[in-house]
Amino acid sequence: MNIVRTFGFTAFLCACGFAGSALAQDHHDMKGMDMGSMGSMSMSTGGDVVKAGDLEVSGGFAKAMLPGQPVGGGFFTVKNNGSADDRLVSVTSPNAGEVQLHEMAMKDNVMRMRELKDGIAIPAGQTVELAPGNLHLMFQKVKTPFRQGDKVPVTLTFEKAGKVDLVLNVLSAQGK
Ligand SMILES: [Cu+2]
Numbered sequence: 001m002n003i004v005r006t007f008g009f010t011a012f013l014c015a016c017g018f019a020g021s022a023l024a025q026d027h028h029d030m031k032g033m034d035m036g037s038m039g040s041m042s043m044s045t046g047g048d049v050v051k052a053g054d055l056e057v058s059g060g061f062a063k064a065m066l067p068g069q070p071v072g073g074g075f076f077t078v079k080n081n082g083s084a085d086d087r088l089v090s091v092t093s094p095n096a097g098e099v100q101l102h103e104m105a106m107k108d109n110v111m112r113m114r115e116l117k118d119g120i121a122i123p124a125g126q127t128v129e130l131a132p133g134n135l136h137l138m139f140q141k142v143k144t145p146f147r148q149g150d151k152v153p154v155t156l157t158f159e160k161a162g163k164v165d166l167v168l169n170v171l172s173a174q175g176k
Contacts, residue, residue, distance in 0.1 A: 053161040054082025055122065060168040062152050063132075063175045065145035072146050074099070074137035074154065074168050075175070079127045087159040089119040095152050097141025104133055113138075122158070132175050146170045 049058040060076035080086055091099040101120055104113040111133075120135060122128050130136050137154070139146075146152060150170040157163050 048167060050164055050166050052158070052164040053086075054084070055080055055086060055158060055161045055164070057156065057164055057166055059129075060154075060166045061175065062137075062139070062146050062150075062168040062170045064148045064150075064170055064173045065142065066173060067145055069145055070140070070142060072096075072139040072142055073132065073175075074139060074152065075130045075132065076166060076168070077127060077129045078122050080122045080124055083124050084160060085124050086122040086161055087119045088122060088156060089159055090157045091137055091154055092157075093139065093152060093154045095142060095144070095146070096139035097143075098139075099154065100138045100140060102136050102138045104136070119159075148172050 048060070049056060051057075056079040058077050058079070060074070062072055062074040065072045078088065088101065091101065093099050101116045102113045103116050104111055106112075113136075115138075116135075120128060120130075128135070139152075148170055152168040152170060154166050154168060155163055156166060
């Protein structure tokens, strides 16, 4: 039972690119990174820009999954041009049985992730970035592992802006 549990946890981390040798590297990078500046970094992944109400969603991508890997990570940026706070409450995709909203954070020098059951706040006038090592979508029960070059459609549901359809471009397993 212990072995099964440990394996499950490892596979889980793997989806976000923090397993094996990548762990030490990411660990190191995270320490030297000013988390406050991450929100202002712009991704140049070539994804569509989709507008809904005051929201602008851009830079959507997913990471390629290793064969047999059951979960995958997805990322994008949401800009709130309005004067009212909004919230990403749920996400669905025809390519996954379930899509969860996750957050990664360092705790006691260990990178951990947790599900954000209350969704992700998109404050008025701000830009929220879902990015590797930080906030992300976690695709569960994926039948066909994402391959580089694939497109993964998702429907984002916001509290105020409503539903937004977005296509995530699948990049390499490293997210590049
Ligand atoms: Cu996750």
